[in-house]
Amino acid sequence: MQLPPLIQAFVLHFGEMGSRWGINRTVGQIYALLYVSPQPLNADQIVDALGVSRSNVSMGLRELQAWNLVKVRHIPDDRRDHFATPGDxxxxxxxxxxxxxxxxxxxxxxxxxxxxxxxxxxxxxxxxxxxxxxxxxxxxxxxxxxxxxxxLETERLAQLLALGSRVARLVEATDKVVSLGRRKKDTR
Amino acid sequence: MQLPPLIQAFVLHFGEMGSRWGINRTVGQIYALLYVSPQPLNADQIVDALGVSRSNVSMGLRELQAWNLVKVRHIPDDRRDHFATPGDxxxxxxxxxxxxxxxxxxxxxxxxxxxxxxxxxxxxxxxxxxxxxxxxxxxxxxxxxxxxxxxLETERLAQLLALGSRVARLVEATDKVVSLGRRKKDTR
DNA sequence: CACGAATTTCAGAAATTTCTGAAAGCGCAG
DNA sequence: CTGCGCTTTCAGAAATTTCTGAAATTCGTG
The missing domain is CATH 1.10.287 (Helix Hairpins)
Structure with missing residues (x-):
């Protein structure tokens, strides 16, 4: 593995973390590598970068595909499968x-x-x-x-996230308005 | 292990599930057992119910305590530690x-x-x-x-949960009111 | 402080998971 | 159909995790 140090550190961390998740080291490393890679990689490039066996990579990719975490891409004039993570x-x-x-x-x-x-x-x-x-x-x-x-679309989801617990206040306020409305009706 | 079948099934399921989480079978089983138990149990009762070694139970309880998932209780006139999960x-x-x-x-x-x-x-x-x-x-x-x-207190949290994505609409509506208000000011 | 009940620690056994190399499989170009 | 480049499968090796029994420790009591 002769990766740039920054990428190496990232990949190794995901390898370690793997076990705290339900995934194994190699799977974590493969994922991390693909995540930061500017282009899709083929299996041999992964073998090369991580220094694990070809079959191990094959199994790891298999598992990541089962998780829908990597996609197969095809590169023109190249028979080999290439793999990438979703960009977003x-x-x-x-x-x-x-x-x-x-x-x-x-x-x-x-x-x-x-x-x-x-x-x-x-x-x-x-x-x-x-x-x-x-x-x-x-x-x-x-x-x-x-x-x-x-x-929800991502846009609106992010908006909600940003609101955080302030949503609670909003709901509270709305409650009041609604119950006021209801009281009016009740006492009418 | 001569638990009632219903409890046994629950305990075994948590044992299996354990591995999908980061915890091991015994820990899962101990947790499940304590969760459904009407009173706190001591270590020997757990050994008895699960049919695993005393030391294994000791380690499992240790881990659950590290996770803050079980509490030690003391029962009057009994030296032994008893364990229970939070009720809520x-x-x-x-x-x-x-x-x-x-x-x-x-x-x-x-x-x-x-x-x-x-x-x-x-x-x-x-x-x-x-x-x-x-x-x-x-x-x-x-x-x-x-x-x-x-x-947030549990009460309010549950309220938010119940709202689900309808919160989004609420936020949307509020946005409109606010931006209307702002427009008024702007064009004043 | 010495005893004994309760608990924890720990080294190694058992079980499980991960990883590898070798062999088999697949599909396409010639 | 054959050979070739690429991928997958799989049995067993290696590594890791879990579990156990025996020994050590802790702690309240007489």
Whole structure:
């Protein structure tokens, strides 16, 4: 690996970080490398840059494609596959959120639903189900919110982000207006 | 392990899920068990319920405490430590978000900052830095939003969640009112 | 302070995951 | 159909992580 030091540091960091995520070192490194690369790279260039085996790169790319985190590009007059990350970081964020949800929350949600259908056979099970219901309710609220928010265009999403908790004040204010309106009606 | 089937299924699921998270099976199982338990449990009860070694439980509890996901409780006239999860699922969510941020995003943010300080020594590095800056910008926006939102009380947070993307419309509407107001002033 | 119950530590065993090289597969140009 | 450039597969090697039992430590009590 004879990468420029800045890029090397970035790539190595993503490699280390990989394990805190669910991905392995090589996958993290490949992703980082593609992310900062000005052009799509082919597998051999990646092998070269990272100093890992060809087959390892093949598997890593496979996994990244399964995550929708890299795309195959074709370069004219070149038979080899070239790989690139989506350019727009917001797009990357969306993909990441979607895939993590699919892998990390959906399965749990479905297990919870299933367990909540069953009739409890004892006091212990009754209590456990109540706790599961709490968890299920929270996750459902979060995923509903997510499904809702992900429909927004990036522009508007960024706007909301920028507002942060000030949104709360806005909602509060609106509440007041609405409830004032309602009071008028009520006392009419 | 002779747990009621419903609880057993829940515990096993969390064990499996553990690996998709950064935690191991035993830790996942211990957490799940404590989560549905009506009272705090001591280490031996956990050993008994899960059928793993005493030392494994000790390490698992240690890790869960490092994550602030379980608390030690003391039961009168009993020397042994007893363990429980926070009762409020919103509280759990907050802890989880905080800890994951600390472990999964803060380190990256700080590496990015560091790399962005350095002077690029080539065109490749210049381009890489530009990409890193994009990533840094996005992460910072997200964490700022998070820092902001986490200050809200649960009540209000739930309210916002329920609104979902309708918040966007609200913001849009408010924008209009504000810009109308401004136009009035401008043309005055 | 010595005893014993409870807990933690730790070195190595067991299990799992990652990585590699060799072989197989694929598709196209000649 | 054959040879060639490229990619994937896969069995086992290497590395890492998890788990265990035994020993060490901690801490309250008599």
């Amino acid at each position: 970081v917001w797009e990357i964020l969306r993909v990441l959120a979607e895939e993590r949800k699919k892998r990390e929350v959906d399965p749990t949600l479905s297990v919870l639903r299933e367990l909540l259908m069953q009739a409890p056979a004892s006091e212990a099970e009754r209590h456990a189900q109540a706790r599961m219901a709490e968890m299920h309710g929270l996750i459902e609220q979060l995923t509903n919110w997510y499904e809702d928010v992900k429909k | 699922v919103w509280e759990i969510l907050r802890v989880l978000a905080e800890e994951r941020k600390k472990r999964e995003v803060d380190p990256t943010l700080s590496v990015l900052r560091e790399l962005l300080m350095q002077a690029p020594a080539s065109e490749a590095e210049r381009h890489a830095q530009a990409r890193m800056a994009e990533m840094h910008g996005l992460i910072e926006q997200l964490t700022n939003w998070y820092e902001d939102v986490k200050k």
